[in-house]
Every structure is written in structure tokens, then in C-alpha cells.
Amino acid sequence: MGLDSRHLRYLIKTRPSALVGAAIVAVALVLAVIGPTIAPFDPRTAIPGDQLKPPSFGHLMGTDDNGMDIFSRVIASPQTDLTIAILGTLGAIAAGIPLGLIAGYYRGFVSEILMRVSDIVQSFPVFILGMALVVVTGQEIRNVIYVVAVVNCPIYVRLVRGQVLFLRERPFIEAARALGGRDRWIIREHILPNAIGPVVANASVTIGWAILLTAGLSFIGAGVRVPTPEWGSMIAVGAKNVYTGEWWPSVFPGIALAFTVLGFALLGETMVDLTDRTRR
């Protein structure tokens, strides 16, 4: 799919939501890199005597009941959340592509087994499976990344397999076969490049969901822990204050979280639309 500047301008005009999504994603990505550096306070250190201060000029979003500056933690969080979500999604894709190619190209026993295993993994409620896996493997950031990869992998196996099934009956694949091409060459040179579009498009949607999953796991204490800046655990820290009326420790990280997820979802939705063969 070629994207020249005219095409791009047309897209911006017809799909303003994608532009909003892209802008949010860009900000989140920039913060993921420089967030902790530009934070006015150290996002991991409590300031003695400054517990649970409401928003002011000194602390734009106030402080939590540990005395940590919320604004600093909110802008430092993308580094944690986005790293987990993006690496987890890449892991799911890295495993899903070869498995999907195999399941689609070689029909028969192996394909059948792969699809049934995907079915079973997908029948676990995502959140429960995520919680159980994090606890089994130990509560480290690395393990949350594995969990994101495992629960999302079947999506990509299915997606790639669907593409391969569609492609393998096309005349150009038949032609490649008639040329005497070996399976491996056909898959690598002809099928993979044509099957990859929807995978890339879906990545953004998966990243959005992965951020929500990470935050949810951290919220119940089965993921990232204080003092590491992370939106879900920040909301959890502030939860007990919400009942007594101090809203700021939970509300600000929640807004940041929602905007980021929305950004990835908006961008992803458009990309999925554009690569969907049935809708073009």
C-alpha cells in the first residue's frame, strides 16, 4: 500500500480521528523516552512532609499519600507502560507470524493442533489468565511483558493464518509454485510481504489493549509496583483517598491512561480499516 503525500492529505481530511490518535501516540512515545528526564521532581522519590497536597503551582497535579509528585509520575509512566505494551505486542507478533504462516500454509495435523491450542488459550478470560500468569512467573516487569505476548499471540496466529488462506489460492502463488519454487521461498518472498499489512495495522489496537491490561494488573497489585511510575498502580495508591474526597492522586493518572489508550485505538482503527480487504 503506497502512501504518497496526496494520499496522506486525503486521509487527514477524511479521517480526523486518526490524526488525533497519531498526535496522542506521538506525545506518548516522546514522553516514554524523555518523560523521567523532564519531570520536575524525581518520580521515584517521596518528598518528606508533602503528603497528599492538592494541586498547586508547586505540584501541578498535587502529591499522593507517599508524598510523591503526581505530575512527575504521570509523565514518567509512559516509559513503563509503553515499554511493556510495545514489547509485549512485538512478542505476540514475533511468535504469531511464523505460527500463523505454518497454520495457514501447511494444512493438516500441525495446523489443526495450532488452531485448537489458540482456541483454548483464547477461551481463558484475559484478565484472569493474565493475573495467574504474572503470579506464576513472579511479579516483575519482564514477566508482565511475557503475559501480554502470550494472551495476544493467538490473535496474530489467526490473523496471519486468515491472510495466508486467502493468498495461497491466488494465481501469483500458483505461478510461483509452477516456477518450481520451494515452500520456504514462496512463504518468505510472496506470502509474508502480502500478509503483513493487517498485522502492522492491528499492532496499534493491541498496544492500546495491552496498556489497559498492564494498568489493570498493576491496579490489583499483580504487575508493576510502587515506586516505579505506572498509571495503574498510581490509581491504586490513590484509591483509598478517593473515598475520603482526595481525588487527585487517582484522577490524573486515569485521564493520562485513558487518553493514551484512546490514541492507540483511534490510530489502530483507521489502520485496520485501510488494510481490510473486504472494505476497500
Add this chain to the structure above:
Amino acid sequence: MTAGRYIVRRLLLLVPQVLGVTTIVFFLNRLLPGDPAYMIAGSLATKDVIASVRQQLGLDLPIWDQYLVYLGRVAHGDLGKSWLTSSQVTEDILQRLPATLELITLALILAFCIALPLGMLTALRPGTITDRLASAYGMLAGAMPDFWWALFLVFVLFGKLQVVPAPIGRIDLSLLPPPQVTGLYTVDSILSGDWPTLWSALAHLALPAFTLAFVYAGPILKMARSTMSQALLGNFIQYARASGLPRQIIARYALRNALLPVITMTGITYGYLIGGAVLIEQIFAWGGLGQYAVQAITSSDYMAVSGVVLTTTVFSLLVYLTVDLLFLAVDPRIRY
């Protein structure tokens, strides 16, 4: 193939599905850190005691034998003993399941009642302000962390306005639960004619159920709108329009054709909610399966963890089964 044979085949499919899930849960279990025998016996136990507990649990057997023993137990509804509550996991789960089911079922009904009419309306009148607002809502709701909304609504509606009861439990602390028949407080209190309890149960349900419905109606709404507008483009609708049929009848024709994917989406949401409600249960101290899961997980209560995973997964498999059978009832074209 006749419908009867399809139903039998679909029911039989449940067997390998449940077997597969049980297998994964078993091996997940064996990966848990820590020696369960040591945890059960306590830190003061002697080596002999630990060895005897290991024997009692069958942990000294080869893994393959352990697997078969586990399958046999699960088949008899025995999920082992929780070392935290020191009662049978099956009992613990059965005791807490109604609380979760009551919450997520009400939430799902609410979500469906919001999403379907709104989806239909916006598909019938595309481009209007209602349509734009609804699609913005569909997009936003899906991106919102439900636990954040729950906290926010607790802050406004309980903290500031005091229109909902404190987010602790399923009824007021001063009231006794109604005599247990179904375990659903609303149903049980109606059965026993206990109106103050019914009122209290509904008041406690309102906020968590609304929060879940508000967030999870989003995807259902999006599905309803897109399938409805696709159905409205169909030839049979063009024909109905050309024949001068009234709007309501055209809408009804389109709805029948748009309903299947909406039902699927609702089913998927139900299956997701049994696990997804964990966070909401935690915030409202709901005492359901979700809170049990969190408790089990944070204390490495491995029998309880695997019990919850197994129960929730089988529950979602049953939901998908129901959806497939509903298809048969809704769509006369389906002949497998």
C-alpha cells in the same frame, strides 16, 4: 446436517475444550513458585510432616500420575483445598459465584439495552448529531479503564452527592442477607418478600453495574451500528423501501439480519466480564469470585487460583456454547 445433530456435535466439542483448559491449568499449577506442601504444613513443620503432606497431596508421584489424579478429581468437582480459607475450593467458589454473576448479568443487560437501540437509531440516521455523539461514546468507552471510572463515580456520587451507599459489599452492613435460595440477593429477597433488603441490594448494585455497562456497551454499540448499517444496504431492504413499507417494518427487517453479530459481541463481553469484573469487585469490596481470585493470587493459594481460572474459563466456554445455540434459534438459514 439437521439441527439436532449440530447441537449434539456442538455439545461434544465442549469435552476436548474443557480437557484442554484443565490440562493447561494443571501445568500452570506445577509452575507456581514455592512448595505447596511447605505452605500447607506451615513454616514450623518438620521434614517428616512435610513429606507426609506431600504424600497426602500426591506430590511425590510422577507428574503424569499427578495429572491423571488431578483430572479425576476435577471430574468429580473436587478442586482441592484452599490453604487460606481452609475449606474446599469448590465450596468457596460456589459461595461467591452468585455475587459476581448477579453483578455482571445486570451489567450486561444494561449494556445491551443501551447499545442496541442506540446502535439502531444511529444506523438509521447516519450523520446526525446523535450519531456523532454515539460513535464518539463508542470509541471513548472502549478506551476507558473501568476501574478508573468506578473510582471517579464513587468520588462524585458517594463522596460528594451521597446518592449511592458506601462502596462496601452487596447490602447495608446493618441488614442480614436474605435466606439463600439462588445466592442472588435481588432474587432471594423477592422470594422471601424482604423489601428493605431488595432495595438495599439494588442500591448497592446500581453503581458497579452501571460502571461496567457504561464501559462495555461501547463495543456492542459499535457492532450494532456497523452491522445495522450494512444490513440497511442490502437488496431486500432496497426492495422493502421501493415497496413503500413503513420505516418501523424496514428497521425490523434490518434488525433481524443485524442481530447475530450483536449477540456474538454480547456473548464475548459476558465471557470477558467474568474475569474483567475483578477490578470493579475490588473497588466495591463485592466479595465475589473476582475478589477471591485477587486474594488467592496475592497469597499464592495455588488450589484456589487454579480453581478460579478453571471455573471462569468453563463459564466462558458455556457462554460461547449458548451463543452458538442461540444462532440456531435466531437465524433459520443456518443449517450446518
